[in-house]
Amino acid sequence: MKIPSRHVLFLNSRYRKSNNAFHLKLLKGSYHIAVDGGIRFFLKNNIQPDVLIGDFDSAPRMSAKYLSGFEIVRHPSHKDKTDSQLAVELALERGAGEIEICGGLGSTEIDHTLGNIFLLDIVNKHSRKQNKNVKARLINSSNSVYLVDNDFILLRAAVGDYLSVIPMSEFVALDFTGLVYPPPKRRLKFGDTLSLRNQFKHDRCRLHIKGKAIVVVIKKK
Known part of the structure; x- marks a missing residue:
């Protein structure tokens, strides 16, 4: 099956119920990547991502039946990249033409927020190297x-x-x-x-x- 060009990443974050419709709309016609604890958004809405990636230090326990419905990319907890960076790199490897990152603009964890902004530079460098025009943004409501x-x-x-x-x-x-x-x-x-x-x-x-x-x-x- 052909992977959609637009990839939407859900990072580990608190997704407010009041913004649920906004986030669900983003999923339409996209390739869904849950990043570790970002799987909670999918669980709350009783839907599945296309892939779950991370070291699973923040992901909740899930049933074997639920986990059998999508691809899992597991990484060790001791690594030199954040789960968010690994997810962006996965999207690029799979031919994303557009990457939208949800949950990356946190209100308290300023270090992760700043780091997430500079993930966009990875996309820009990839675009130049591959002579492509991959669009990327961090987004909330x-x-x-x-x-x-x-x-x-x-x-x-x-x-x-x-x-x-x-x-x-x-x-x-x-x-x-x-x-x-x-x-x-x-x-x-x-x-x-x-x-x-x-x-x-x-x-x-x-x-x-x-x-x-x-x-x-x-x-x-």
């Missing part, structure tokens, strides 16, 4: 996070939603259309805050970044 490295990106959002660009290289030049405030007239430096909290003037923005930057789209409450 309020935010989408991208890592753009000398590239264009087309972003869609509701009018009034926010867009922030955080420079991650020594110098970053921005050009874009579709936002309320115009592009900066100067190059941005690493850590510059000038490009935080612009807003969508239309329902899409074409953004060109020279350099490397984290891009965050935030839904207006």
